[in-house]
Amino acid sequence: MRRILLWMASNAWLRDRVPRLWFARRAVRRFMPGEDIEAALAAATTFEKDGIGTLYTHLGENLTALTEADEVAAHYLDVLDRIKAAGLRGEISLKLTQLGFDLDVERTFEHASALAERAAELDGTLWIDMEGSAYTERTVAFYERLKAVHPNIGLCLQSYLRRTAADIQRLLPLDPAIRLVKGAYAEPEAIAWQSKHDVDTSYVALAVAMLDAKKGGRAVRVGLGTHDLRLIEQIANHAAAIGLDRRDAFEIQMLYGIRVDEQRRLAREGYAVRDLISYGEHWYPWYVRRLAERPANVIFVLRQIVSR
Ligand SMILES: Cc1cc2nc3c(=O)[nH]c(=O)nc-3n(C[C@H](O)[C@H](O)[C@H](O)COP(=O)(O)OP(=O)(O)OC[C@H]3O[C@@H](n4cnc5c(N)ncnc54)[C@H](O)[C@@H]3O)c2cc1C
Numbered sequence: 001m002r003r004i005l006l007w008m009a010s011n012a013w014l015r016d017r018v019p020r021l022w023f024a025r026r027a028v029r030r031f032m033p034g035e036d037i038e039a040a041l042a043a044a045t046t047f048e049k050d051g052i053g054t055l056y057t058h059l060g061e062n063l064t065a066l067t068e069a070d071e072v073a074a075h076y077l078d079v080l081d082r083i084k085a086a087g088l089r090g091e092i093s094l095k096l097t098q099l100g101f102d103l104d105v106e107r108t109f110e111h112a113s114a115l116a117e118r119a120a121e122l123d124g125t126l127w128i129d130m131e132g133s134a135y136t137e138r139t140v141a142f143y144e145r146l147k148a149v150h151p152n153i154g155l156c157l158q159s160y161l162r163r164t165a166a167d168i169q170r171l172l173p174l175d176p177a178i179r180l181v182k183g184a185y186a187e188p189e190a191i192a193w194q195s196k197h198d199v200d201t202s203y204v205a206l207a208v209a210m211l212d213a214k215k216g217g218r219a220v221r222v223g224l225g226t227h228d229l230r231l232i233e234q235i236a237n238h239a240a241a242i243g244l245d246r247r248d249a250f251e252i253q254m255l256y257g258i259r260v261d262e263q264r265r266l267a268r269e270g271y272a273v274r275d276l277i278s279y280g281e282h283w284y285p286w287y288v289r290r291l292a293e294r295p296a297n298v299i300f301v302l303r304q305i306v307s308r
Contacts, residue, residue, distance in 0.1 A: 005292035053089040059280035069100030073111035093127035116150035158183030159203035179223035222250040
């Protein structure tokens with residue numbers, strides 16, 4: 001089921017047609033407060049009351065024209081201004097391909113630099129998502145280049161990739177901000193662990209390596225981008241065992257609509273928690289990847305049809 005859904009996520013024919021179906025539009029609301037930034041900011045106000053910060057992603061990837069990248073950059077600059085005006089603890093998280101990475105790396109660099117500068121005015125971090133493995137090396141290298149100029153840049157790394165332990169060691173000297181996730185794409189066995197057990201084991205080992213580096217004096221900001229409470233608990237136990245305060249050791253980052261009660265509970269218990277809110281009309285590939293993470297969600301979509 002996961003493989004089929006990941007194939008569907010990358011299928012252009014479906015991408016053009018599924019978003020027009022009423023039941024798909026209704027089902028996506030579970031993971032997205034709305035298609036525009038106003039809906040995302042309104043949702044953030046509720047999270048702020050519960051002591052939960054926010055991250056924003058305007059959905060879209062693999063653009064075909066540079067003018068689209070210019071529009072995306074202008075949009076995110078405006079979002080940062082709105083976050084500031086609303087007094088929210090908000091940060092943005094984007095895919096480099098949204099900024100034209102496939103078309104013009106220098107233009108992507110200019111856009112990312114402008115966004116990093118604007119984010120710095122809010123004391124915030126500009127987060128870079130990690131895409132499929134065709135982009136991994138290029139994205140890590142881009143991160144190194146951008147981080148040399150702007151200190152407030154974060155990067156997502158995936159525990160299913162065998163290379164990630166080396167990437168963390170490569171980046172630690174830069175005092176990085178790293179969001180660790182399991183990984184959302186279909187990757188071959190030659191480069192990625194396939195079983196949940198191996199991906200989870202890798203996840204804990206990588207998080208522990210970052211926390212140990214932090215304990216050793218590295219200024220690494222650790223984001224745990226997972227809904228896996230069992231792993232979070234294991235990592236929290238390790239942080240406590242080496243004497244790191246739970247609030248400073250790491251930040252838990254979860255997606256809008258997933259385990260929201262747990263997000264609130266963790267915030268109440270004194271952990272730093274951030275909710276990533278996605279919005280935008282180009283939600284199809286992102287949404288189908290969410291279904292692939294938990295195929296039981298497909299039943300939720302089917303229920304929308306039955307309950308009409
Ligand atoms: C803040 C954030 C940013 C991310 N950024 C990236 C990125 O840049 N690149 C990338 O490749 N991936 C990214 N991901 C996705 C990530 O790689 C995983 O695919 C996703 O988080 C599901 O894995 P999990 O760690 O929650 O663990 P899993 O083992 O998949 O899930 C653990 C438990 O969480 C719950 N759960 C998980 N997913 C869902 C869901 N969709 N619906 C309902 N319940 C669910 C279930 O109860 C499940 O048993 C991001 C995830 C988060 C939270």
